[in-house]
Amino acid sequence: MRIAVGGIEHETNTFAVGCFGLTELDDFHHYRGDRLIRTAETRTATGGIIHEALERGHDVVPTYYAMATPSGTISASAYQTMKAELVDRLTEAMPLDAVALAIHGAGVAEGIDDLEADLASAVRLAVGNGVAVGATLDLHGNLTQPMGDSLDLMFGCHYYPHVDMYERGEELVGALEDMVNGKFSPVNHIERLPFLTPTSGTAQPPAGLTNERCAEAERLDGVIDCTFFHGFAHTDCGPAGASITVTTNGDAELAARVARDVALDVWARRESFTVEAVSEHSALTIAKRIIEEKGGPVVMNDTADNPGGGAPGDATHLLRSILDANPERTCFGFVYDAATATAAHEAGVGAVINISLGGHHDAMHGEPIETEAYVKALTDGRFIYTSKMLEGVPANLGLSARLVIGNVDVIVTSVRDQTFDDEVFTLHGIDVTTYDLVAVKSSQHFRAGFTDLATEIVTADTPGLTSRTLDSFTYEHLDGPRYPLDPELSYP
Ligand SMILES: [Zn+2]
Structure with a gap:
């Protein structure tokens, strides 16, 4: 044939x-x-x-x-x-x-x-x-x-x-x-x-x-x-x-x-x-309780800022909450911010830099986070996925950096994408199994790479282009009414 x-x-x-x-x-x-x-x-x-x-x-x-x-x-x-x-x-x-x-x-x-x-x-x-x-x-x-x-x-x-x-x-x-x-x-x-x-x-x-x-x-x-x-x-x-x-x-x-x-x-x-939306603050409280009861790593996904659904990947709502709470043994992977990744590469490992992290696309995804960060590791952002979903597919996230902000390791990349598995952490010297809290930007695909290693998964829903809260969007072109926007709708 x-x-x-x-x-x-x-x-x-x-x-x-x-x-x-x-x-x-x-x-x-x-x-x-x-x-x-x-x-x-x-x-x-x-x-x-x-x-x-x-x-x-x-x-x-x-x-x-x-x-x-x-x-x-x-x-x-x-x-x-x-x-x-x-x-x-x-x-x-x-x-x-x-x-x-x-x-x-x-x-x-x-x-x-x-x-x-x-x-x-x-x-x-x-x-x-x-x-x-x-x-x-x-x-x-x-x-x-x-x-x-x-x-x-x-x-x-x-x-x-x-x-x-x-x-x-x-x-x-x-x-x-x-x-x-x-x-x-x-x-x-x-x-x-x-x-x-x-x-x-x-x-x-x-x-x-x-x-x-x-x-x-x-x-x-x-x-x-x-x-x-x-x-x-x-x-x-x-x-x-x-x-x-x-x-x-x-x-x-x-x-x-x-x-x-x-x-x-x-x-x-x-x-x-229909799933109840859990705010970033509530999600953190839930994660903290699970960590105390069962230990880590608890994996938290920023579902509303999923680049795999068209979101920018640099929303700061969840990241800001985590940085404010400053929990130990916490990592966030990753934030798409080419300017910050480049600044880290220019400064070099061991430098402390002032950054304006994320929030560069629109107001919906939050303001940039102005802070100081320690440059812990620098990479080319290249690795091979190993999760069952994308095994063998090469990733190229461009110039990337592992920054330390307070107690939190934050990976910053130059290419927009979601997190599919823990290879991006490994590339930056992070073994997620030794962490209590691991935050990723993804809605569901990350589960193929994280379900087996997480004690539990907690989903945070914030304002964002892939929020599960559908009535936060204004639809103008649908060819007819839709549930749940119209809860009284009947079918057939
Ligand atoms: Zn799909």
Whole structure:
């Protein structure tokens, strides 16, 4: 089988445009040729696709894959440039038997609310109806029927943290091969729910319970795939919201019925998705109590400033509370502040510098922290992730520094990203298992790297672009009312 691999992957937080402006071509990482093939060594969606396709002896054609850390709306010119390259390379690669795309599902470009539907239809047009076209997606995708109409298969990851992107890539290749061999002929049904889900990990109910319902549905005769897409609540676009996506072997009625059944179950339990927001002050009090009772490390996540959801990564609300309390054996990793990291590198290890740390993007994420800091260690910010989610993926956080402010070790980087595992601490000489309190900026993905080493995890919710408090955002572009913004809403 001759299979092409490519895609454009971006989780667009439309509210972030005020923070960073539009997302441009330079903000993306671009993979072509060997660079794309080498992702087979990483636990990513393209990694799973390429590794599996090579294992099965297929002729793999790397086309073009672009991805960026979540941020604001993609500029029209950046999107059109990337789309044109993908379509051109697919056209050149013809004749093909199959196309495997790695896409997100919550992409928004200027003038295009449903990036993946637009992209999938362009891909379909380029390769024609005779080619099997499937995609891996992020469960935060805001799925729509137009996407389902252009794609034969839509394999969203099931877990949050997304530890199964690689496996979904592998599965996709197997299913595309079956399709090419005429073993089945897929139809999709996307049952959209008028529901903006707050960040919901799948290791526990309620999202974990829905995963079980999807797995049960997949055991039904004729059902190929059933996925719960949480949707991405931090994007103000027409299709934002949760959905259940079902693929069957040619049975449209079965796909619709199964999707509707699971969707009704989610809807019936919608209230259980709401989590009480814990302020940074309350979170610290809770952490202190756990440390006294069970010891450390207690891991605290700054969920509202998750760069992995489009937040700036330099909010100071939680950091300021921690520095004010000044607890011992505490580390914070990390704050995105290139100017402070550069100042630390210029001063050198052992210097004491005056810094204006974080809070450089907007008022929502807090004021800069004016303080003195001791430069403990300096690095190039490069390491390899080891958590199950991103194992093998190289990180490059740019010039980075470990500063000591009072009792607290604070890592400062030059590149914006979330914390996935403890490798960034290790790089800076910190063994987090010897600390009482470890603070990170992330909503859920950090759990893949920290759950096993934490005595407990405490989530702090502050003002921020990825806050779980959804009524703190002003939505103007949704294509209809949504729960919980409209608590009286009914479905279907
Ligand atoms: Zn996601």
